[in-house]
Amino acid sequence: xxxxxxxxxxxxxxxxxxxxxxxxxxxxxxxxxxxxxxxxxxxxxxxxxxxxxxxxxxxxxxxxxxxxxxxxxxxxxxxxxxxxxxxxxxxxxxxxxxxxxxxxxxxxxxxxxxxxxxxxxxxxxxxxxxxxxxxxxxxxxxxxxxxxxxxxxxxxxxxxxxxxxxxxxxxxxxxxxxxxxxxxxxxxxxxxxxxxxxxxxxxxxxxxxxxxxxxxxxxxxxxxxxxxxxxxxxxxxxxxxxxxxxxxxxxxxxxxxxxxxxxxxxxxxxxxxxxxxxxxxxxxxxxxxxxxxxxxxxxxxxxxxxxxxxxxxxxxxxxxxxxxxxx
Numbered sequence: 161x162x163x164x165x166x167x168x169x170x171x172x173x174x175x176x177x178x179x180x181x182x183x184x185x186x187x188x189x190x191x192x193x194x195x196x197x198x199x200x201x202x203x204x205x206x207x208x209x210x211x212x213x214x215x216x217x218x219x220x221x222x223x224x225x226x227x228x229x230x231x232x233x234x235x236x237x238x239x240x241x242x243x244x245x246x247x248x249x250x251x252x253x254x255x256x257x258x259x260x261x262x263x264x265x266x267x268x269x270x271x272x273x274x275x276x277x278x279x280x281x282x283x284x285x286x287x288x289x290x291x292x293x294x295x296x297x298x299x300x301x302x303x304x305x306x307x308x309x310x311x312x313x314x315x316x317x318x319x320x321x322x323x324x325x326x327x328x329x330x331x332x333x334x335x336x337x338x339x340x341x342x343x344x345x346x347x348x349x350x351x352x353x354x355x356x357x358x359x360x361x362x363x364x365x366x367x368x369x370x371x372x373x374x375x376x377x378x379x380x381x382x383x384x385x386x387x388x389x390x391x392x393x394x395x396x397x398x399x400x401x402x403x404x405x406x407x408x409x410x411x412x413x414x415x416x417x418x419x420x421x422x423x424x425x426x427x428x429x430x431x432x433x434x435x436x437x438x439x440x441x442x443x444x445x446x447x448x449x450x451x452x453x454x455x456x457x458x459x460x461x462x463x464x465x466x467x468x469x470x471x472x473x474x475x476x477x478x479x480x481x482x483x484x485x486x487x
Contacts, residue, residue: 191228194227198217202221204289208293209285211275216332216335219267236249264362268366282349285342297328301328393444399424416448
């Protein structure tokens with residue numbers, strides 16, 4: 161049995177570090193812009209008696225808190241690995257993203273409760289100032305969305321902030337429309353109705369972030385990695401007899417890992433097995449978004465039978481992907 165091979169690509173690590181730096185800059189810009197406008201919108205909502213504006217301000221507050229948390233998590237995740245934390249603190253970002261999602265759901269519930277009361281007894285709303293504040297907010301949120309759009313693929317936290325800003329922009333459009341309707345018709349009930357629609361958007365954003373964060377925490381297969389295709393590629397490589405114990409997971413967004421056992425031709429020497437491993441690792445990095453690969457080359461199945469990692473050998477069944485040498 162050969163020793164397992166651990167592989168990191170310096171190119172991938174350099175790109176990952178560059179993307180993280182860019183995402184940190186985008187988050188800081190978003191924090192300043194949205195933080196400043198939160199104060200403007202909250203004051204405007206109180207003065208105009210608009211629940212739609214106050215709801216939007218509450219969402220903005222959750223955005224500001226989430227972005228601050230994302231920046232802290234990003235800084236914390238950059239701390240080096242240790243004997244107690246062999247993978248470092250990368251998962252802190254995912255925990256922060258989960259908290260972000262729960263916050264969005266809580267904001268949605270608050271808006272719905274407040275909106276229900278106002279639908280039953282609509283208060284007087286000042287339409288024109290409401291439109292003015294919402295328009296300024298729309299400009300700020302569109303700017304923030306453009307800043308975050310460039311960096312949102314690197315981190316689930318940045319993606320969450322991007323979704324926040326995007327839904328904020330949609331909300332501002334809804335608030336402007338509600339203000340126009342109130343001015344021309346006097347239907348004050350439009351304000352709480354729009355706020356409830358905003359709550360639905362907020363809940364959708366929170367649910368999406370929670371789903372993606374949970375997928376990482378339960379070590380689901382990362383997006384962009386087809387395990388069946390990976391297994392086929394390895395099994396069809398000359399010198400590989402069988403592929404077993406194949407797993408792929410994410411430590412955090414943009415940092416994916418894969419491990420597998422390969423039953424290789426027992427007649428090959430250690431140099432041949434090292435070349436085989438190197439060839440497969442290079443193909444994995446080239447064809448799939450992987451930053452860390454661990455391959456275990458086995459010359460026979462005795463250890464696998466003892467460890468039980470290849471139950472199909474004990475049961476006499478067929479492996480998920482196999483290639484008989486010479487077939």
